Amino acid sequence: MTERPVIIPSIDRLLATDTGIALCAEHGHAPVVEALRAAAAAVRGGPMALGREAVMEVLLEQARASLDAAAQPSLRPVFNLSGTVLHTNLGRAPLPRAALEAIQRVAGIANNLEFELASGRRGDRDAHVESALCKLTGAEAATVVNNNAAAVLLVLASLARRREVLVSRGELVEIGGSFRIPEVMTAAGARLREVGTTNRVHLRDYADALGSASALIMKIHPSNYRIEGFTAGVAEPALAALARENDVPFVVDLGSGTFLDFETIGLPHEPTVQETLAHGADLVTFSGDKLLGGPQAGIIAGRADLVRRIKKNPMMRALRVDKLILGALEAVLRLYADPRRAQREIPALRLLSRPRAEMEAAAQRLLPAVAAAVEPLATVEVLDCASQIGSGALPVDLLPSVALALRPQRARGKTLEALAAAFRALPQPVIGRLHQGALWLDLRCLEDEAGFLAQLNQLVLPTA
């Protein structure tokens, strides 16, 4: 056939075909019309050595491809083989089944979010989690906001507006992005009063800084770094006693809060919420989706009079959580009633405490299939690696793990990047880590081996 301008069939004719009808059923009439118009516009005027039927097929196929691509959700599951268990960019803690069920139960239907069933009166949304939080931590009262950054902001704005907050110079942390303690202070309208030096702070430094402008003594858990060497800090009970003598609250921002004694599950010690309160903290703030392994939330727990003041702050309305979060958090808190059950059923705890031998066995099982999928471009080795806990928790402590290291035969940066991109282009993207000329797939967080293997045949290797 000679090349001549394409004859574009009418959109109505395309819609009336079997494919057109099927596409409308799946994607809706208007998007299909739009996709067909775009496909037609792309070929209009250009030469195409095809007959009418073939042109129709081409247009329908193009429309299908663009509709399928547009139907792909933007937010979707990935395999987190990055070696960082609580990876903020990868959604932090995966929720336990009980939390998913709780969300499912209340998300699509009216519920008693702020309604007292016994009295028929308006209720308080914290009621669904407060008693469990108090029981687990020993706090008198608790409230929940959008995240721990919001919790810190709200505590400062409620208790320290236009007044001074004493913080050790060694604790002026920045936690990724824009959460920096000095800036949060400013945003909350509080004045930062730095105490001591970067490496050493003494009780008398706090005592000297206390005055009529003091609103709070605050201790911030240095979640993502550690100061070592010639150091000195003040123990929490001593700070709590000093705060009490001077009639100011003592607030601890734990960052990553936990209720479990981490040493009992083979992990490095992390201060628990209950021990921090027992040390005399008047309030503790911590995240729901770090070591706790629940939904994104910020929890404020401690003295009832202070929690009451905080809940009266108009900012509370802007920072509160919705029914999905409260349902999920309630379910997670319930799991903590039995620590062994919590470790088994809360994915963050299960993955963090996973023994190295399990990753080693997984690596040996997966090695042949992964090697076959990437050859001849790259070789695959089973190598020891170290997982990070992530989210700033226990920054210096690494967890022994095992990875598949995929190394391009010809060590060129571009090939390695392209190999990583090919894994990210899979239906459920695989996120690894580039390190020393290889793509490392840390197997600690791989629980769905079958799902991982099933899509390897769709890997499109770069042409080296």
Ligand SMILES: *Cc1c(COP(=O)(O)O)cnc(C)c1O
């Ligand atoms: C992570 C962290 C925060 C912020 O918590 P988000 O839940 O991420 O908002 C605040 N303070 C400390 C010490 C942290 O580690």
